[in-house]
Amino acid sequence: MEEYIIEILNFSKKYKDRIVLKDINLKIQKGKCYGFVGINGSGKTILFKAICGLINPSSGYIKVDGKEVGKEVDFPENVGMLIEEPGFLPNYSAFENLKFLADINKKIGKNEIYAALKYVNLNPHDNKSVKKYSLGMKQRLGVAQAIMEDPDILILDEPMNSLDKKGVKLIKEKLLELKEKGKTILLTSHIAEHMEELCDFIYEIDDGNIEIME
Numbered sequence: 001m002e003e004y005i006i007e008i009l010n011f012s013k014k015y016k017d018r019i020v021l022k023d024i025n026l027k028i029q030k031g032k033c034y035g036f037v038g039i040n041g042s043g044k045t046i047l048f049k050a051i052c053g054l055i056n057p058s059s060g061y062i063k064v065d066g067k068e069v070g071k072e073v074d075f076p077e078n079v080g081m082l083i084e085e086p087g088f089l090p091n092y093s094a095f096e097n098l099k100f101l102a103d104i105n106k107k108i109g110k111n112e113i114y115a116a117l118k119y120v121n122l123n124p125h126d127n128k129s130v131k132k133y134s135l136g137m138k139q140r141l142g143v144a145q146a147i148m149e150d151p152d153i154l155i156l157d158e159p160m161n162s163l164d165k166k167g168v169k170l171i172k173e174k175l176l177e178l179k180e181k182g183k184t185i186l187l188t189s190h191i192a193e194h195m196e197e198l199c200d201f202i203y204e205i206d207d208g209n210i211e212i213m214e
Contacts, residue, residue, distance in 0.1 A: 005030040005153060005184050006051060010060035013046050020046050022208040023060070030152075033175070033185040035199035037192070037213070042205045044188045045084060048155050051186070052081050064153070080151035082159055086142030090131035094141050095124050098148060107149050116148035117141075121170055135162035143171060147178070154178065156187040160194060172197060 006028035013021045021043045028034060036044045049055045051062055053075040062069045064076035088097045098113045117124040120140040130138065139162045146154055159175070160168045175198055179185055189195055195202050202213045 003030045004028060005065060006186075007063040008047075008051075008060075009062070011047075011050065011057050011062060012059045013043070013050065013055070014058040019208050021205070021210075024210050026203070026210060028184060028186065029200075030184055031179070031182045032200040033179050033187070033198050035195040035202040036186065036188045036205060037190075037195065037202065038188075038205035043208065044205055045157055047205070048081070048083050048157055048186065048188075052076065052079055052083065052155055054083070076153075078151045079153045079155060080146035080149060081155040081157075082142045082146045083155065083157045085161075086138055086145065088130045088138065088141065091129050093127050094122055094130060094133075094144075095126075097130060097141070098145055101145060102148065105149065112150070113148055116144040119147065119174060120144045136164055136167045139163055140167060140171070143174070152183060154183055154185045154187075156185065158188055158190070160189060160191070168194075 004027040008024050008026040011021060011024040012019065024047065038044050046055065050057060051064065051069065053069045056070050065078065067073045067076065069076055094117060095113060098116065102108050102113060114124040120143050122137065122140055122144060130141065133141065143159055146156060160171050163171060172194065175185060187198070203210050204213050
């Protein structure tokens with residue numbers, strides 16, 4: 001029997017007179033990788049934010065791990081996310097930034113933060129401030145932040161944005177490793193090749209609707 005870790009039921013999101021997403025129905029299987037494609041403004045990021053509890057639906061609902069987001073739980077537990085451009089405190093190091101975030105939930109300590117930074121090829125002992133990082137380094141830091149608490153679900157909006165070829169290869173390898181470990185991954189990318197290599201299912205969001213791509 002298939003086990004669904006995320007259930008999206010009759011989900012719609014409207015801003016004033018504009019319907020961004022309408023009556024979305026989707027069930028996400030545990031341990032699979034799902035890709036979402038669509039032009040800018042199609043609603044991919046809105047859907048991801050709704051799953052993470054960052055915005056409320058206009059109608060319908062989303063359940064994560066059997067709990068309705070916004071009612072039974074404000075922010076679903078066991079979700080790591082990278083949505084839009086990662087925002088970090090520019091005058092602090094990578095480790096310090098992740099430590100500030102880790103202290104909110106108090107689930108992990110410095111060893112787990114060190115491991116997450118190493119996982120994306122960043123030096124955990126580098127005291128350089130994040131403002132001196134390249135865009136690619138900041139993006140890898142964003143991935144480290146998403147994975148550092150070892151969540152079962154990863155929500156990654158353009159995780160390979162701003163990365164050079166070496167960085168793209170690294171993140172693809174790491175995402176495949178995480179999928180092998182049973183993580184459920186939702187991601188967006190503008191590059192079809194990345195989707196085909198990583199995803200079990202690919203959906204297109206267009207004109208507020210969602211359809212699986214053959």
